[in-house]
Amino acid sequence: MSNDLMKGKVAVVTGAGRGVGREIAICLAAEGASVIVNDLGASLQGEGVDMSPAQEVVQAIEAAGGKAVANGDSVAEYSGAENMVAAALETFGRIDAVVHSAGILRDSIFHKLEPDQFEAVLRVHLFGAFNISRAAAPHFRNQNSGAIVHMTSTSGLIGSVGQANYAAAKMGIVGLSRSVALDMQRFNVRSNCIAPHAFSRMIESIPGKTPEEQEREMEKRRTRTRADQIAPLAAFLCSDAAEGISGQIFGARGNEVYLYSQPRPIRTLHRDDGWTVAKLAETLPGALRASFTPLERTRDVFPWEAI
Template sequence: MVDKVVIVTGGGGALGKAIAAAMAAEGASVVVNDLGVSLKGEGGSSTVADMVAAEITSAGGRAIGDATSITTFDNAQQIVQRAVDTFGRVDAVVNSAGILRDAIFHKMEEAEFDAVMKVHLYGAWNMSRAAAPHFRQQGSGAFVHMTSAAGLIGSIGQANYAAAKMGIVGLSRSIAMEMQRFGVRSNCIAPHAFGRMIESVPGLSPEQQEAYMAKRRATTRADQVAPLAVFLCSDGAKDISGQIFGARGNEVYLYSQPRPIRVLQRGDGWTSQSLASTLPGAWRSSLTPLERTRDVFPWDAV
């Protein structure tokens, strides 16, 4: 990452901070962007971004803090321009900013849906679109976007978050396909790292909850996810684009991407009745169950 310039949004958060530090340790100059808000996206303080930048510079790296919100395109353009003005270019954008406004679907308010979309999906779009002309002009660049198993697999009470995170997957895939000819890559990471986004597990006693959290704090760390983000921004990943990875503890994953898996053909076409008499039986074993992340990843069992 020597001589590369990287913008990390949400760079003051659990993952963003670890990624910014790892980028700098490998020689990158880093714009640590973070609005310094609560988990719900409330408040805001420039201290968070500035502190991470100060830690990097005191360790001998190069970084600046930036507390601009990524929720508007104008702001995103300013952040990218700041990287260019300060460090002379921009080589990678890591979209890690995030908030949560959890609510069960039939009670979710429009404002809760909107706020999560604005930070996650619009934030990723704003930053990517703002960096794209620079990447195109220089014939290189890399995007890494944080998606989530909450969207890829499923989660309860997070329809806004799941929708945004699946939107990011489509955004990344489109960028990868459309900017390949300019040497630009785009990949997603669905991370698992202890931090304020980790949910508590319903049904556990306080003691069990504490034991579970202590275990996750020690074995599911943000610094274990960071190397994958650095790798995906580096020249070592020059042939890797349009993919969805996962990272948790000492494990990295490659996710599948949707492709047709079954087909039914009928000479005179389908009616709703003929579909009803054929499809459920024919495809029963192929339908994706309504599982949650912890049903799919057995290591989450407590």
């Protein structure tokens, strides 16, 4: 543990038992942070409880000379988020950053998507983002500092087939993070999003290709888009080195880091006498069609290989 951008600080990382969350927790610890490693150890569908993944991450951090404590509460419940923050305060005396990386999938083509599948995904991703941010907010306000990092996704920012619930949650997180950034800026609290590209259980589970095609794709992602390549950006955004950076959406893929645009008006139509349906039908398609955002998928927007 030779780096110190997070020295003396305490961070809570949800979903830190595996994948991106695991690597973020380890990276934060390597930068000097004490870490609450939160993970239910559930399946991708949110089923079952197994504390061993979180405990293994704690052991790895401690073996490298860092400090960490495992936590098995559910971020989908506000009381669970409160328990995580309480664990940070009781064990390490403060809280300086939260990273919400926990997630589940219930993929389904939209006309077959069940209400419980929609709600379950929103509860972990979007409600979880609110729960952990809100639980930490009073402490951040009182100490006049704090950093929040949320995981969004290109499934929401750009689009993916069969993931309406996941996309809705991830776009909701963007709006939540922006609002937190605006509301909390007076207290020196920052909130940002990362859209990660990394091999993980979630990526591995997405259907749509033959087993052979999927295995070839997975092998490329295992080596070129690794979870440990996401972690430095998250740790940086938690640190004081990111002072003044808030309300932004970043991406990380392989060795690439990029900044996403955010919705702003791009074209305007005006009539002094106002608009009717007929006038819109006559004017709008021809005037605006060239500026429409295409119905692209993530793979259409990122056609180049990560290196």
